Amino acid sequence: MKEGILLKRYGGFYFVKSEGLLWECTLRGKFRKLKQDFFPGDKVLVSVLDDHKGVIEGVLPRINLLRRPPVANVEQVLVVFAFFAPDPDFLLLDRLLIMAQHEKVHPVICFTKADTVDQKIISKTIKGYQNAGYQTVVTSSKTGLGIEKVRYLLKNRISVFAGPSGAGKSSLLNALQPGLSLKTGDVSEKIGRGRHTTRHVELLELEFAGLVADTPGFSNLDLPDITREELQHYFPEIVKRADCCRFTSCLHNQEPDCSVKEALVANEIDYERYQRYLILLQEVMGKERRY
Ligand SMILES: Nc1nc2c(ncn2[C@@H]2O[C@H](COP(=O)(O)OP(=O)(O)OP(=O)(O)O)[C@@H](O)[C@H]2O)c(=O)[nH]1
Numbered sequence: 296m297k298e299g300i301l302l303k304r305y306g307g308f309y310f311v312k313s314e315g316l317l318w319e320c321t322l323r324g325k326f327r328k329l330k331q332d333f334f335p336g337d338k339v340l341v342s343v344l345d346d347h348k349g350v351i352e353g354v355l356p357r358i359n360l361l362r363r364p365p366v367a368n369v370e371q372v373l374v375v376f377a378f379f380a381p382d383p384d385f386l387l388l389d390r391l392l393i394m395a396q397h398e399k400v401h402p403v404i405c406f407t408k409a410d411t412v413d414q415k416i417i418s419k420t421i422k423g424y425q426n427a428g429y430q431t432v433v434t435s436s437k438t439g440l441g442i443e444k445v446r447y448l449l450k451n452r453i454s455v456f457a458g459p460s461g462a463g464k465s466s467l468l469n470a471l472q473p474g475l476s477l478k479t480g481d482v483s484e485k486i487g488r489g490r491h492t493t494r495h496v497e498l499l500e501l502e503f504a505g506l507v508a509d510t511p512g513f514s515n516l517d518l519p520d521i522t523r524e525e526l527q528h529y530f531p532e533i534v535k536r537a538d539c540c541r542f543t544s545c546l547h548n549q550e551p552d553c554s555v556k557e558a559l560v561a562n563e564i565d566y567e568r569y570q571r572y573l574i575l576l577q578e579v580m581g582k583e584r585r586y
């Protein structure tokens with residue numbers, strides 16, 4: 296039996312990398328009966344049939360499983376958004392950060408298409424996230440800006456690219472490693488017809504060591520099941536100030552003597568981030584009532 300890592304599912308087969316080789320595998324019948332699903336990133340046990348075919352006999356316990364995109368044992372998620380075309384949907388960006396933190400995956404915010412906007416917009420866009428303590432990287436697949444940084448981030452890790460269609464995920468991967476030759480597509484076509492250029496979730500092997508999943512873009516994401524009190528823990532810049540609020544149960548919304556509000560007035564917290572916190576707070580509270 297060999298241990299390997301599942302890279303992709305395609306046409307009913309499971310492709311497993313083990314000992315430097317790619318094995319085309321099927322599943323033992325018992326897994327199909329149990330309706331057990333396997334995802335890229337899963338560490339699996341394979342019994343060998345011939346020099347490139349095998350059968351998946353088991354899966355090792357998962358460290359985590361991202362929902363969007365569905366990849367297991369992820370160490371890092373690059374949340375990829377373009378500065379322009381498509382305009383960034385910051386509420387979706389915040390939802391992705393929450394998902395990553397909820398799954399205990401390190402998030403890095405990666406802005407793309409820096410060549411399409413001026414420096415002022417770049418600084419303004421990343422400021423709120425940097426102040427919150429998030430790692431951010433500014434890139435352009437056209438000019439090569441930030442590409443070396445992203446290479447360094449991906450080295451020796453299992454990473455996932457997640458973000459809306461057209462953000463430039465596949466283009467960025469091609470810039471990192473031109474040999475990948477991933478298909479990229481025209482944004483106007485994607486927006487107009489909702490067409491995605493990347494259709495499968497697949498872990499790619501990088502020549503400088505590391506695995507990265509290119510994934511199809513998506514435009515919405517549900518929050519994980521969290522309580523109204525928990526939400527602030529997904530906003531590092533908010534929870535950092537919560538200790539000094541008058542009420543320990545403060546949600547930093549309408550309560551008096553709220554130190555988060557004070558920080559907001561003092562410009563220490565990004566106003567737009569805070570507004571999105573309130574939107575998500577309403578959403579969490581609405582969900583709580585439905586249970
Ligand atoms: N100007 C500019 N255009 C870019 C850049 N990166 C990507 N694009 C363009 O943006 C469009 C979409 O790029 P893709 O790489 O296909 O986007 P994607 O995120 O992989 O999209 P899906 O696979 O549908 O999720 C293409 O027309 C690219 O040429 C960049 O850095 N600068």
Ligand SMILES: [Mg+2]
Nearest residue numbers: 464465492493
């Ligand atoms: Mg793509």
Ligand SMILES: [Zn+2]
Nearest residue numbers: 540545547553
């Ligand atoms: Zn408060």
